[in-house]
Amino acid sequence: MQSFRAHHVFRISGLLFLATLTGANVQAADGTLVVKSEPDECYNGLGEPYQPYLGEGSCGEGSIAKRNQTYGWALTSHGTDLWIGTGANVSCLGATAGAIFSGEIPSFEAAPNCLDGGGPCLTVCEGPESQFLYERFPLPVPLIERLADSFLGIIGDWRPPEVWVHDTSSGVANQERIAIDDTSLQSTLGLRGAGAHDGVVLMGGPTITGIGLQMFAFDADTKEFIGSRTYLRYSNVRRFVSYRNDLYLGVQKTGGGGAVLRWTGNRSDPFDFVTVGEIDNEVAYLAVYEHRLVASTWVPSPLSSAAGLLGANEPSPPGIWMSPRIPFYGLRAWHADRWRKVWDLSDYEPDPVIAASGGIGDLHQFGGCLYFGTMHPPYVSYQAITAAYGDSVDDPDEAMTKSRRTLAIFRSCDLASWLKSPTFEVLYGEDQLPVFSPGDGEWQDTETGMGPPRYGRSGFQNDFGEPLFENLIQIYTWSMGILDGQLCVGTQENAHSLTGGAALNGGDLWCFPDNWSPAYLANGEGLGNTGNSGFRNIERVGDSLYVATSNGENINDGNQIPMLPAGGFEVIRVDEIVPSEPE
Structure with missing residues (x-):
């Protein structure tokens, strides 16, 4: 079985650094950095x-x-304030979980040259060797036994999340960290x-055990x-959406499946919800389409929330x-069993x-049509193929390549018709795909x-020739x-699974100018920071888009490589999208 060696200090060779700086993409979206992750250890x-x-x-x-x-795992706005909820070392957590749930023992390599000037080093994942974890959760067992504990290994790089607020009316970079004196934060994965409604901001996330929201x-x-x-x-929540005078959110149920909830709380009692939609899988994204809610789903997965596997x-x-x-009065409990599944993968x-x-x-109404795309966790x-077919998969390297998928984009322009x-x-997709x-x-x-x-082909390949590497690594819509x-569609790239290296040119921002034209690349360089592997959230405030x-790159301090900004999440304001073609 192929080793998952995604858990070490990453270094960029001269060759990879050259590829990072010499990409042929034209930056056509001007972004202004307004929030920046800060050093904390x-x-x-x-x-x-x-x-x-x-x-x-x-x-x-x-x-x-x-x-x-x-x-920048959660994003919402109230007036001119932009609220950000964070996740710490999420790529480390995901990579470690993926390895452990596939039966691998993660490899963690010490790299002393990172500390004596021999780098440059950009990312470190420690997994079960993290001392922070054992200081926070002391165990009366020898260290060697701790290292073998799979659960602690998965959350080894975890840190409590934070809540930040950015005042967009100032027009300049600023950020305020909100003090939260609550023990629940100390057991929240991220x-x-x-969502924000009626003067209340709600933020949610799974517990570090995966059981509970x-x-x-x-x-x-x-x-x-x-x-x-x-x-x-x-056990999970990803997206809130407001419509008329109601706030809705999609969740994963611990016992399996998902639901859409309507918030019925207020400032005095903010934790009341009613179920208005019963869904077969975890609800990932929500949007409004022609006076209806539409929900996209994920199947249970350790990289989604392991609790969903309990009822799967x-x-x-x-x-x-x-x-x-x-x-006009909003969705109610009696609407819960009146949703219908209109499409599946x-x-x-x-x-x-692979389909399962x-x-x-994400999904969005545009020009009377609903646009949506796929997501393919590394x-x-x-893992699904090897779990389903076992010894029939005799060539793991071939299975890794053939089972890999790149994001595809779809749309429907008559989705609301009940006739x-x-x-x-x-x-954007494929004519053919490998089937085992x-x-x-x-x-x-x-x-x-x-x-x-x-x-064009998957990953926004704007022709039908052989896919470019830049398109192969676009895995998330x-x-x-x-x-x-x-x-505009923000992607995440995953160069590491193909190269063993860090992000290359950063996440992409592709924009459809209308309903009859292909998308064009507005920015292919992480909006000014090639370490930005993806654009997790987009929020419209006033006449600007705010991209989290x-x-x-948690140990990239911005000084190790010329022209490569410091690591950690960012929020970038985009004021204008200018159509452009790659050179």
């Missing part, structure tokens, strides 16, 4: 105790400033979803922390669900095992189920937003 070496970061110059000789908050409430005007509540019947029994493929038309993906292991990403489809079945179109045959252990190129793509009358990024 001093890294002293693999498995060594941490020192607190007390300000510039506080990390002594032989240590490096570390920025643990690497994901803040993965956020933590919800936190704040006064949107005073920024005062109101309180928290744990819901054991839920041959889950159906991820797909798109749609509510009935929303009445098996309509396109010919391999049934993927996910559907290694998950490979006929809706039609769907592939905008357990009888002979071979992979066969098989036609996809929706016909040829209109504009992570976020969408509209600016200047154009629909992922950036796992």
Whole structure:
């Protein structure tokens, strides 16, 4: 089995650095950095105790400033305030979980030259060797036994999440960290979803055990922390959406499946919800389409939330669900069983095992059509194939390559019609995909189920030739937003699974100018920071888009490589989208 060696200090060779700086993409979206992750620890070496970061110059000789908050995982707005919920070292957590759940023992390599000037080093993952973890959760067992504990290994790089607020009315970079005196934060994996309504900001995320959903409430005007509540019947939340006078959110249920909830709380009692939609899988994203809610789903996965596996029994493929038309008084409990599944990934993906292991990403109404795309967590489809067919998979390297998928983009322009079945179109995808045959252990190129793509191949390949490497590594349809009358799609790249290196040119921002033209590359360089591997969230405030990024370069202080900014998540304001073509 191929080793998952994603858990070490990453270094960039001269060749890879050259590729990072000489990409042929034209930056056509001007971004302004308004929020930046801050150092919070001093890294002293693999498995060594941490020192607190007390300000510039506080990390002594032989240590490096570390920025643990690497994901702008949740984003919402109230008035001119932008609220950000963070996730710490999320790529480390995901890579470690993927390895452990596949039966691998992660490899953690010490790299002393990172501390004596021999780098440059950008990212460190410590897994079960993290001293922070054992200081926070002391165990009466020898260290060698701790290292063998799979659960502690998965959360080894975890740190408590944070809540930040950016005042967009100032027009300049600023950030305020909100004080949260609550023990629940100390057991929250990260803040993965956020919404604001009636003067209350809600943020939620899974517990570090994967069982239970933590919800936190704040006064949107005073920024005062109101309180928290744990819901054991839920285990994840990703997206909130407001419509008319209601706030809705999608969750994963601990016992399996998902639900759409309507918030029925207020400032005095902010933790009341009612179920208005019953969904077959975890609800990932929500959007409004023609006075209805539409939800995209994920199947249970350790990289989603392990608790969903408790009730999973041959889950159906991820797909798109749609509510009935929303009445003026909003969706109610009696609407919960009136949702319908209008599309799923098996309509396109010919391999049934891979179809049941993927996910559907963000979705948005644009020009009367619903646009949406796929998400393919690294290694998950490979793990699904090997779990399903066992010894029939006799060539792991081939299975890793053949099972890999790149994001595809779809749309439907008649989804709201109840008089006929809706039609769907592939905008970016494949004519054929490899399908595994357990009888002979071979992979066969098989036609996809929706016909040829209109504009190009998967990963926004704007032609039908051999896919470029830049397109192969675009794995997540992570976020969408509209600016200047154009629909812009933020992606995440995963160069590491193909190269063993860090991010190359950063996440992409692709924009559809209208309903009859292909998308163009507005920015292919992480909006000014090539370490920004993806654009996790997009929020419209006023006439600007605010883009929250992922950036796992937690020990990149911005001084190791010329022209490469410091690591940690960012929020970038985009004021204008200018159509442009790559050179």
